[in-house]
Amino acid sequence: MTVTEEIKSRLDIVDIVSESVSLRRSGRNYAGFCPFHQNTRTPAFFVFPETQTWRCFGACAEGGDLFSYVMKKEGWEFKEALKNMAQRAGVTLEEEKPVNKEVQKAQNKQAGLLQAASDYFNQLFLYAPQAEEARQYVARRSLNEDTIAHFAIGFALDSWDACRSHFNMQGYSDQELLAAGLLTENPDKGTKYDRFRNRLMIPIRDVDGRIVGFGARTLEKDGIPKYLNSPQTDLFDKSHLLYGLDSAKRAIREARQAVIVEGYMDVMQAWQAGFQNVVAQMGTALTEHQLRMLKRYTKQFILALDADAAGAKATLRSLQVARETLDRDVEVKFDAHGLVHHEGRLQADIRVITMPEGKDPDNIIQENPEDWPKLVAQAKPVVAYVISVATADLDMNDAKAKTAVAQQVLPLIKDIQDPIERDHYWQLLARTLRIDERALRQIRLPQPPQRTVRREETAVPTKKPGGQPAKTSWAAVPKKGVSSGSPIASDMRQADFLQHAIRSPQIIVRVNQKLQECGQGQVVDGDFLMAEDRAIMRQMYQLIADSPVVTIDELWDSLEQTLQNRLKFLLTLPQSPETELERISDTLVLSVLDWRLAKVRLLLSEVKHLLREAQTEGDVEALAIYTQQLKELPLAVLQLNKARDSMSATSRRRAEDAMNGRY
Ligand SMILES: [Zn+2]
Known part of the structure; x- marks a missing residue:
């Protein structure tokens, strides 16, 4: 169960809504005046205890779960809503757990130690008589004083315990020195000794300028290894760092x-x-x-x-x-x-x-x-x-070798999105291989590995990572009367949409253009079922508004932990086999139309069910609202189907054009 699910399972939406809206029973549900639009005549706002959802059938035509309600009501961001509701439900959020503070404290201490070590090595380099060779090496590379100071070049003494005793005296334990990568432990004997001995020390900083480790060059002729780096530590991860x-x-x-x-x-x-x-x-x-x-x-x-x-x-x-x-x-x-x-x-x-x-x-x-x-x-x-x-x-007389080169390079060329650029490389390759361009275009490529699963199937895993059975959080799905569309499929389509939007934000812009072309509104956070997905989508729009280039890291940094966990999951989803923006956005537009269609159809069946209930109960006001909905919802279905048809034709045509252009 995710944190949001846990919170929802502990709270009752009827209680929460009752605090701000006066509700009265209407069959199995509750009705009241919508707090989000001006209305005093007909209570068009409903709360459904069975599904723990709410919906306004009036001017807002909106609905959702507990989180979307409090966010809208209080004007909260997801983070605030999560914090407040977690507190109310008595659920401890992960980031509040004291263990993380301990980790944070240890990391800060480690960063302090590394900075102190850098100063220590730098002082030795500048002044220690033993560092003469190191200074000569740097002089031979013509590095001047400014450069030495800027990069804080240092020197580690040729000793097994100089660094260790220096920092032991300063109050650092062997354990801390080991964790910072300054000490090495012999696993057999359990002895500890200085990791860096007689080496030129180059402090390595993270992007914020914090020292996280060292690169150490040997000063011995044929010394091995030539460069010895800090071991992987909490702070030092080579795959996440770029020197300088x-x-x-x-x-x-x-x-x-x-x-x-x-x-x-x-x-x-x-x-x-x-x-x-x-x-x-x-x-x-x-x-x-x-x-x-x-x-x-x-x-x-x-x-x-x-x-x-x-x-x-x-x-x-x-x-x-x-x-x-x-x-x-x-x-x-x-x-x-x-x-x-x-x-x-x-x-x-x-x-x-x-x-x-x-x-x-x-x-x-x-x-x-x-x-x-x-x-x-x-x-x-x-x-x-x-x-x-x-x-x-390449031997220009070897036809087989030329074919092999062509087979290696052609997939690269075919992947280029810009047609003029693509043509340019067709010609360049033909010229370089000294063969006719038409002949080049007839070369067959080895078949790419077959994808064993169809897209639709990959989009519906039966289990989420962690072994939890996949479960939709779309509480708006009525427990009975589900007539069309699988909520899980719909949920996964949205996850798939988000992961593409996150990886290439320009897709959002393109998808919105295409939706507009077929008479549909742009993708909004309300399109998504899960509170987490809504918050991530909203954040994406926020970031795009600030800068057209949004990286996954930026998004990650701007999210709180629950949303980061969701983002982590989204990034494990299989990516589209397509590489072209146009094709991907076509597919995603169809996906959006499909899930909107599924949503309206579900709503329609829900309303039919509610209408029967209202008839039995003789609830006149509810009857009027549901009857009106039964007129409007089919129109929405019609519009979505129309958009879907026009969209399919466009994407078919585009796919054909693309094929003609390429072969
Ligand atoms: Zn309303």
């Missing part, structure tokens, strides 16, 4: 471009030369999370890769891995195909710089800083890059 982002974010926003390099030294060198929009991946695969984090500042990413083919392939693989971790339901083989999918989903422009043979940004900038902006300007779009990598060693 805290100081680069402003420059990235100004340059509207982020350059991603491989090493810490590359970032420092670039910063010193005045190129401050540069960040480094953390020696691991570039993750979706990192790209999303960058997307808060820009939509153009430039990857500066090593010149060798292995390096290039490794980076392509990085992006592929990131994609696979998010698209668990889609099986993809390594063929760089993932890149453009990635690009499409992130709505980002990813470009690639190939470094001259044997060079990295560090030594290019050191030798000829003026070459750097030129290289950046020459960055190739991903597709062009893949074409150049794939055809680099």
